[in-house]
Amino acid sequence: MSTTPLQISNMSVAYLKKPVLRNVTFEAPEGKLIGIVGPNGAGKSTLIKAALGLIPSLTGDVSIYGRPYAEQRNLVGYVPQRESVDWDFPTHALDVVMMGRYGHLGWFKRPGKAEKKIAMECLEKVGMADFADRQISQLSGGQQQRIFLARALAQDAQLYFMDEPFVGVDAATEKAIITLLNELKMQKKTVLVVHHDLATVKEYFDWVMLLNVQIIAFGPTEHAFTSAKLQETYGGRLTMLDHDNRSALLIDTR
Template sequence: MNPVEVQNLTVAYQKKPVLKNVSFTVPEGKLIGIIGPNGAGKSTLIKAVLGMIPKATGEVRVYDKLYRAKDRVVGYVPQRGSVDWDFPTNALDVVLMGRYGHIGWFKRPGKKDKELALNCLEKVGMQEYATRQISQLSGGQQQRVFLARALAQDAKIYFMDEPFVGVDAATERAIIELLNELKQQGKTVLVVHHDLQTVKDYFDHVILLNISVIAEGPTEDTFTLKNLHQTYGGTLAFLEKGDILVGQK
């Protein structure tokens, strides 16, 4: 059974398709990059798969069962810019929100939940900020807290929407180390990613998307100049060093 199968997924806003007949199958225990230009529907794809926005057509199966939004097997890290960071809560409480799928929304987190949450904060280098209000954290620190919340969910599959955007180099290194640790544990991680220069270093498998899936498969076979030209069209500008893409407008 594959972790995620998407079949003929279409999403439309005001009758205009923003995703059209998207189909792909995700292999287990891999880091998967969702790659494409601005407006390609990358974030929309994640939200549609997770049932956060309505689908016009198509279905999503998780381990061969129709996906339900409350399924604890899936974790989600949203774009940092989509979160209200002025909400009056601290880092530990944000991470504990990742436990509600296990304990229920009407039960208070127990001692074991708090210990697990603190351990997740420690894994992302944020334990000393556990009681800090999230509005007082830097962008990179906020992203680390949201990654800790995802870890606390203890999911088998993770969807992450541009986790590297707006973070410093140290945080980016910490995030990719964490993603590789999840992979080593047999987890499957899908990441919306925009930096073409790091795709080959970060991901085992890629989905090249521009409203429809242009290509998908192992990175070494799929992340090619031919497929990138089809995905990005005239917006692509690059210098060639073998098959390495160096820059993009």
């Protein structure tokens, strides 16, 4: 089996004939936290959805550890944008997390005690064990995000896609998420994260992709995340501010 978790070649996607991704080609290294950064409409979420076959692409090949995604689904975990989920669906937190085990069970085998035990352990890891029997509609935004992270953990994947996991969560949840991501990295798992907060990119990610319809830069964060490349990506002037020893990046697109 190939040791490359994700390889995408010449991926192009268009909506109503408007290019959203153009000739995207890259290989994701194993055991890295990779941030996907770019302006609104840059194609960040589209890249993830096209890689997972959730939307069609005009061109492009996707391989997971050297084989097509359709043959490697059990190796891939996905955390969608919270806004894309129907949180009014009548189900409990534990049931959502156990959905992550279905890929290991097959369609016709019902989850049993072993799967429930794994699901509870995953809820424990994200600090949500006490909410196992709570309806998902009764949870806060941060709690809902933790539930979806627990579901991804229950999949026990090797490659994870996470679409804006830090959006709309409280500081405690953000800290819990980044702790979890680092635990996955220590297990040699690869995580691609669509991310919007430029100020935390250097702190959170080993590698970064700067994307605006096409890849502007991709590589180790210290090399790819530069002022020049950010200005090229966002098409505006960039100002760097220092506050409490943290760099803040402001983009002026006027």
